[in-house]
Amino acid sequence: MDGEPALYTIRINGHLGPTALSAFPTMEPHCYAAHTVLTGRLDQSALYGVLAEVEALGLELLEVQRHNRRGR
Numbered sequence: 001m002d003g004e005p006a007l008y009t010i011r012i013n014g015h016l017g018p019t020a021l022s023a024f025p026t027m028e029p030h031c032y033a034a035h036t037v038l039t040g041r042l043d044q045s046a047l048y049g050v051l052a053e054v055e056a057l058g059l060e061l062l063e064v065q066r067h068n069r070r071g072r
Contacts, residue, residue, distance in 0.1 A: 005041040007067040010050060012036045013060035023053045035062060 010027070016036045021029050027038035027050065042050065047064075054061050 003043055005043045005046075008040060008042050008047060008050075009063075009065045009067070010038045010054070010061070011063040011065075012038065012054060013062050016059070020057060020059070023057060024050060026050075 013035050015031050016029065021036075024038055024040075026042070026046065027040040030037045030039065038050070051061070051064070
């Protein structure tokens with residue numbers, strides 16, 4: 001993994017409220033049927049920071065996806 005920021009989607013079980021979402025100010029949230037998806041451009045350090053917040057809040061991480069640079 002290089003140090004360049006990439007677009008990530010992080011899927012979390014359940015709907016996050018405003019307080020929980022405030023822990024992810026650089027991510028754009030979207031709520032779906034039974035989960036919340038956070039989307040944003042992150043470098044490696046920022047990605048690990050977001051994942052640490054997910055763990056610290058006791059949230060259930062379902063998926064982390066890095067999108068390639070070709071617009072996927």
